[in-house]
Amino acid sequence: MEGSPLFSMKNITVFRSQEGKRRLVLSRVSLGLEPAELVDLGGVSGSGKSTFLEAAAWLIPIDEGSMTLQGREHTTFAPQKWRRKVTLYLQAPVAAPGSVRENLLLAWGFTQKPEREIPPESRLQSELEEIGLFGVSLKDKASELSGGQLARLALLRILLLQPRVLLLDEPDASLDKDSAQLVSRRIRRYLKENQAAAIRVRHSSWDDPASRTLMIRGGELLEVNQGDERW
Amino acid sequence: MVNKIHQILVAKAATTGNQIIPIGNLELLLALLFILVTIGIILWLRLGLAKDLTIATVRCYGQLLLLGFVLAFIFTHDSPWLTAGAMLVMIGFGVQNITNLLRNSPYRLFWPVLASMAVTGIPITFAVTMLVIGVTPWYRAQYVIPLAGMVFGNSMSGIALAAERVFSDLEGRRDKVRLLITLGAAPWDASLPSIRAAVKAGLVPTINRTATVGVVAIPGMMTGQILAGANPLEAARYQIVIMLMLAAASSLGAITVALWSYKKAFDPAGVLR
Numbered sequence: 001m002e003g004s005p006l007f008s009m010k011n012i013t014v015f016r017s018q019e020g021k022r023r024l025v026l027s028r029v030s031l032g033l034e035p036a037e038l039v040d041l042g043g044v045s046g047s048g049k050s051t052f053l054e055a056a057a058w059l060i061p062i063d064e065g066s067m068t069l070q071g072r073e074h075t076t077f078a079p080q081k082w083r084r085k086v087t088l089y090l091q092a093p094v095a096a097p098g099s100v101r102e103n104l105l106l107a108w109g110f111t112q113k114p115e116r117e118i119p120p121e122s123r124l125q126s127e128l129e130e131i132g133l134f135g136v137s138l139k140d141k142a143s144e145l146s147g148g149q150l151a152r153l154a155l156l157r158i159l160l161l162q163p164r165v166l167l168l169d170e171p172d173a174s175l176d177k178d179s180a181q182l183v184s185r186r187i188r189r190y191l192k193e194n195q196a197a198a199i200r201v202r203h204s205s206w207d208d209p210a211s212r213t214l215m216i217r218g219g220e221l222l223e224v225n226q227g228d229e230r231w
Numbered sequence: 232m233v234n235k236i237h238q239i240l241v242a243k244a245a246t247t248g249n250q251i252i253p254i255g256n257l258e259l260l261l262a263l264l265f266i267l268v269t270i271g272i273i274l275w276l277r278l279g280l281a282k283d284l285t286i287a288t289v290r291c292y293g294q295l296l297l298l299g300f301v302l303a304f305i306f307t308h309d310s311p312w313l314t315a316g317a318m319l320v321m322i323g324f325g326v327q328n329i330t331n332l333l334r335n336s337p338y339r340l341f342w343p344v345l346a347s348m349a350v351t352g353i354p355i356t357f358a359v360t361m362l363v364i365g366v367t368p369w370y371r372a373q374y375v376i377p378l379a380g381m382v383f384g385n386s387m388s389g390i391a392l393a394a395e396r397v398f399s400d401l402e403g404r405r406d407k408v409r410l411l412i413t414l415g416a417a418p419w420d421a422s423l424p425s426i427r428a429a430v431k432a433g434l435v436p437t438i439n440r441t442a443t444v445g446v447v448a449i450p451g452m453m454t455g456q457i458l459a460g461a462n463p464l465e466a467a468r469y470q471i472v473i474m475l476m477l478a479a480a481s482s483l484g485a486i487t488v489a490l491w492s493y494k495k496a497f498d499p500a501g502v503l504r
Contacts, residue, residue: 057413059502079500084415094410106411110420161414 004071005032006197007056007086007165012065014055025051027219028065033165033197038188040209041201042224043216049201050091052216053167056199057088069164080112087163091170091201093154095145100128101138104157114161127156132182147174155183159190166190166198173203184208251459263288302376311370318356318379322348325387332391337504340394343492347390351483352383359476381452381473382480389433389481390488397422397429397489401496401503408503418497426489433485437478444474 014026025048033039043049054060056067058079067074067086074082084107096103104124107114119127121138128136131152136145145153151174158166166187172180188208191198200210213224266288273281305313322345329344356379360366366374401408404425411421444450445467449457452473456466498504 058500059409059412061498061500079502080415080417083413087415088413090410090413092406094406096407096410107414107416110411110414110416112415112417114415157414 004068006035006037006070006195007031007033008068009056010066010068012055012067013063014051014060015063016051016060024219026055026216026221029055029219029221030065031199031214031221033199035195035197036191037197037212038191038210039197039199040213041199041216042213047216048219049216050169052221053088053169053199053201056165056167057086058082059088078112084114084161085163086165086167087158087161088167089155089158089169089171091173093147093150093174095142095150095153098142099138100136100140100142100145100153103142103153104138104160106157107161116162119160124160127160130182131156131186132179148176148179151175152179152183155186159186162194162196164194164196166196166200168198168200170201170203180204181208302372305372305376309368309370309372311368314370314372314375317372317376318353318383321380321383322352325383329387329391329394333394336395336398338398338492338495340488340492340495343488343495344390344394346491347484347488348383348386351386351480351487352379355386355476355480355483356382359472363472377452378473378476381477385437385477386480386484389437389484392436393429393433393485393489394492396432397425397493398496400425400428401493405503412502418494418501421503422493422496426493429489429493430482430485433489434482437481441474441478444470450474 009029009031011028011030012026013024013028015022016025017023029052031039041049041052051060055062058067058074062074069077069082069085077085096106101121101124102109105118108118124138128134128138133149133152136149136153142150142153151171155168155171168187171183171187175183185208187198187200190196199214215222215224266284270281270284273284305317325348326341326345329348330341333340333344356375357369359378359382360371360375361369364374369375401422408421445453450470450473453463453466453470456469457463496503
């Protein structure tokens with residue numbers, strides 16, 4: 001659609017039930033993302049960053065408001081299809097049973113298979129190396145990887161699905177500085193090549209600042225101006 | 232060889248009258264002596280179970296005598312309606328028993344449980360009475376009701392085990408389920424390992440029992456038939472049919488309830504609640 005952003009959220013409101021009480025977590029939150037755009041999302045812990053990403057991935061019920069992808073309302077998608085296009089990287093990466101290969105190709109085992117063909121072995125192996133997973137074989141057991149290796153495996157697993165929007169919940173949480181840089185670079189290249197967008201919550205921010213930084217406070221989404229104090 | 236045994240048994244049955252020895256009222260009360268001894272031990276050890284055992288004993292007398300009267304009534308008034316009614320009552324009590332066992336579950340499982348009981352129990356019962364045993368008329372209570380009782384009892388245990396397991400397994404796999412959902416998995420994809428675990432949980436006791444039947448003890452129905460004067464070989468044939476029927480009942484019950492209920496753990500957007 002002409003003029004509409006790649007991804008948008010309009011007046012998204014989310015309540016969460018805790019111990020029988022309804023608590024407002026997101027209050028009329030709006031956001032637009034352009035192709036190849038990377039946005040950082042900040043806020044103190046418990047402010048609702050993860051909830052925000054979960055809402056964008058349609059993993060929690062959205063009480064009010066709407067989201068669009070390429071001009072199309074989220075309710076016109078099957079939730080599973082939406083999640084494959086607006087994909088959440090989980091804060092605590094999980095290894096599925098089986099090998100590294102099986103983990104990377106997890107989604108091809110579902111009833112609804114990804115639209116693209118299964119990537120060839122050579123592509124998978126070179127992807128592993130590019131992201132710094134040297135010495136990890138596709139046949140290795142995923143459960144035997146270290147936390148940092150698993151985090152990168154989890155990112156690759158998502159990139160292979162070619163989502164249009166990446167929702168990254170602390171992809172650098174268990175990474176050393178060098179690996180975090182490799183991951184940042186891989187994400188940047190992905191966004192550019194696929195004209196995709198990303199919202200990123202960072203564990204620490206050494207380098208590679210995003211073009212925009214947003215912040216959640218009191219359930220509202222605020223734009224942080226350049227030069228402002230870091231959160 | 233088998234024929235010879237059969238001849239001997241037939242001859243023996245003719246001399247003894249092939250009759251079950253009745254238990255009179257006095258003898259029925261005499262059986263209480265065992266319980267009184269047990270209650271004495273309970274009181275002596277201060278186990279605090281004397282009241283429970285007394286109530287259990289009274290219930291045992293009451294329920295079984297009542298069952299005897301009801302069955303005697305149904306058998307003498309052999310009618311398809313009475314047989315069907317008795318089966319409905321069995322299903323009702325079975326469902327109540329299962330939902331009571333699952334009362335801590337956050338999900339409402341009444342309909343899946345009821346459906347699983349009916350869909351597995353009724354066809355299996357009639358497959359056995361009509362096709363294997365060839366009961367005529369098809370509703371003959373003397374055959375249909377005891378067999379239906381065994382079938383429902385077994386599908387009940389299979390259903391209860393599977394219905395509990397499918398949800399506890401999903402809960403235990405919560406992180407993995409969540410991962411699969413973020414990658415675009417449907418509830419079915421994310422639940423499959425839990426459904427497998429649930430069906431397995433329903434099946435394993437049945438497999439064990441089928442494999443060990445007759446090794447330690449004579450199975451209940453065979454015991455009954457032998458006490459009633461039946462040829463043990465005939466009783467064994469019946470028991471084989473029954474064992475396979477019961478294996479089918481509990482495994483089909485487990486499969487049905489797992490498939491029918493797993494989706495309740497997911498919200499309309501396909502996310503684990």
